[in-house]
Amino acid sequence: MVDQAGVPDAPEEIDASWWSDAATAMGDTADLEQPELWFSELAAAARQAPEGSLQQQVLQALATSASAMLAADNWSDPFEPAMRWEGRRSLVPADLTVDQLELLTRVAPLIEHTTLRARVADVCWTYGERSRVDLLHLAVDAYRAVPLDSHTWFSVGEESWIRALELILRRGTAERDRAREMTEKLADRLLATTTADAFMTVKLSELLRSLRSRLRPDPLEVSTHLSALAAEVTQRNRRLARHLDDEASAWCVLAGDQDAAWTAQARIAESYVAEATDRMSGDDSGAFVAGTLYEQAIARLMQIPRARRASGGLDDRVDELRRELAATRRLSLELMTAVDSDPVDLTTSAQQARRQVSGHERFEALARFCTLLPLTDVPTASAAVRDQLAESLSRLFSRMTLAGDGRKVAVGGGIGDVEDDLDAALVRDFGIRVEMSAVGVLMPALGVLQAEHRFALDTLQRLCLDSPTVPAGHVDLWARGLHHGLNGDFPSAIALLVPQLEQVVRLQLRAAGAYTLVVDPDNGVESEKGLGALLGMPEATAVLGESLAFELRALLVEQQGANLRNHVAHGLLTDGQAWSAYALYAWWLALRLAVVPVWLSRIPQTDPSTGSQPVDSAEGAEQEDPAQPERPETLAEAEPPTGLGSPATSADSSVHGPPPAGAARERQ
Structure with missing residues (x-):
């Protein structure tokens, strides 16, 4: 549009206060809240805005971009519907029009809340002009601004960091320094984890192992740290200890120390046995679970090569565990009770x-x-x-x-x-x-x-x-x-x-x-x-x-x-x-x-002539x-x-x- 003097009209300014009410309604956690949880508040604000106004258009576009769930490991279709029912689905960013994407491109730098800014910038780059590296960097920097602590890791942290790495690594050498900076930060956090971080440690380890070798931390240093954490927690949280030892074993393989990897597998097997013994220490009702634990222990030992099992006396241990498994199975049968229904008159x-x-x-x-x-x-x-x-x-x-x-x-x-x-x-x-x-x-x-x-x-x-x-x-x-x-x-x-x-x-x-x-x-x-x-x-x-x-x-x-x-x-x-x-x-x-x-x-x-049968x-x-x-x-x-x-x-x-x-x- 142009004014009467022939000068183009300046675009109407966008006011960040338009979505502030939505943030207020979400409370103190809005900055690190899952974007899809913004949807209902943004949609409600859009309904209350003046009909047809720029404010309403902005809020509707923001609601659509926030509506989906992030599938960080799906490069071709990273935003999935939050709901599906009877052949229908909820809104996804792919539903945005070209005009709405242009509008969100103006909105993205104005958003202060970390996870919402990451989502909007990511949507603009994914479905808009991919030559806009500034939008890519805006999304990545917002994603990696999510703190690496166990409180936020399982809500938004893991998906955010995975998506950030995916966006950066896809650009190859152009983002080499940024990729190195991010992986070093993840590695430092992994090596600083304690038993209080629980399964966040396991997830960080899995994420770093999935990267190219030049971006991984020293495998031996990581395996040593994970083994120490497993030994520390083994008596009070055997499940966590097994996962830590599993990761330690995988890092040992990357370090070329296969013997240490098999030793970790043997520790995992004994952890299953110890838990099975605990289950059977009270009364016989633990036989069902104990049998499954013995199965897992045997399976772990059988993953170790035969020559290594023979030299370590593990074949005898397998035979012993098989006898224990058979005994718990027989006990499980004895504990089973018949379920009677109403009689059927035949x-x-x-x-x-x-x-x-x-x-x-x-x-x-x-x-x-x-x-x-x-x-x-x-x-x-x-x-x-x-x-x-x-x-x-x-x-x-x-x-x-x-x-x-x-x-x-x-x-x-x-x-x-x-x-x-x-x-x-x-x-x-x-x-x-x-x-x-x-x-x-x-x-x-x-x-x-x-x-x-x-x-x-x-x-x-x-x-x-x-x-x-x-x-x-x-x-x-x-x-x-x-x-x-x-x-x-x-x-x-x-x-x-x-x-x-x-x-x-x-x-x-x-x-x-x-x-x-x-x-x-x-x-x-x-x-x-x-x-x-x-x-x-x-x-x-x-x-x-x-x-x-x-x-x-x-x-x-x-x-x-x-x-x-x-x-x-x-x-x-x-x-x-x-x-x-x-x-x-x-x-x-x-x-x-x-x-x-x-x-x-x-x-x-x-x-047919007589209607009779022979x-x-x-x-x-x-x-x-x-x-x-x-x-x-x-x-x-x-x-x-x-x-x-x-x-x-x-x-x-x-x-x-x-x-x-x-x-x-x-x-x-």
Whole structure:
């Protein structure tokens, strides 16, 4: 703009008092307060300013620049939203317009409060003209003006100094002197720390180690100082002592003194042992925590090279700690208590299951028994579990699973991957379903099946010969496994059938074109993948179907589940597990896979001219068919068909009968 004489108008002056009310509201800590905490006060001041005035524009721009959180280690996007919700976010400096950035460029030198000045100058340089070195220096000098004391380090100090170093080091040799000055100040502060500085010492050490070698202090001097602090604090704060020794070990490596680094690792291990002993000194309730501490001690010692462990007698120490760990794990199992819920009445389910298989000819009764239960509807179950986890506080706490012999077989909970917690919950819910299904459906129905029919081994051999599920050359093994189960001998059944299920999965994947081998990179030797690896292949769900793939994994290879495959293969199966609901369910699942494809191929077709059905053989599976039945290409296709009355999909009851003939023919 110009006045009537043709002289440009002078820009309206900016008054620092405009944001003084915001500083007053924040109190004495405003100078070193986190910038994002300025946001609400600056936004409130902007609302009270005259509408459309320069004062309001300045305050709005200041509020936007202060709104975000500083991510000092993220060079490309250093300012993150303070809040995110339902696809939206709070303001960030990237939302500032060009006019607002120009306005903040005028404002930055006028700000007296350290952290706010650093933020505004940094925003102006990051999103404005990067040729403005004066803005860069203004931001850096404000950042490093934050005092190096333990009171402010964890609120604004650490992020401020990291950001200042990042800005300077990115400019290379142009800022060499300033970089050296800053790192020397950090090094002097590190070497002057005391035990009262606690974890600030650790953070300073980590920051200096992350710098280029020419900017680091003398590694030997730092390691000596940190080791002395660790020794001083070890009796009253073992956690801090371990972190200090960890840093001392890292600096020893930088100094080229590897022996001193391993000695520090051994001290850390003994610190864990001492804390475990303290936990066990009161009563046995400390066994859970003590076990974790022994684990950490063993892990630290195992990081030391074998030759060094042998020369220092540390291998014997590892063996001793492993015995202590086993003892605490057994004690942890003894301390566990059963959590009882309200009883579940399964009477109706048992009655329905008996009625479904009673009064039918032998093969039809067997087929009905195989379709009493639907397989897990994974999407529905996942949605239900996800809702449960969203409403539960259980994810805030860590969780570990112990095997019957005291081994830790799984961990979870805490701040971790939500999908891992979801899968663990799905496996646990599946276990509950197996227990209830075994008691309320399978056992009652099996009793009726055994009372009304006799299944000879040769009958089952002919059935397995017809079944597209059973591989050639495995017919007798399958038949004997199924025969054991029909006679109530579940330990013998799963001993035969669990390995056979693994082979079926392997052959189905191979037939679909999947590569099921593992090749040794050193010598080219090929070996077959185990069941866990097979079920983890992306082709598994397509070939087996989502439901079957999940149930095989949850039943046979999941550590948090029954893990039957590994227990059978490695001789870990106990008598109790061999007679458990899981064993019954595994046998039933194998029976289902063998019988259902044969049953589907033999369901009589309705004559469209008469509406009648040909009379089915009384011994279905034992008769010779003149035509070979169509064999499903995958196990997913061998499942009972979907549709009205389908035993695999009906939601009306957990107990079902066979599907109508028309539905089966439509699938074929």
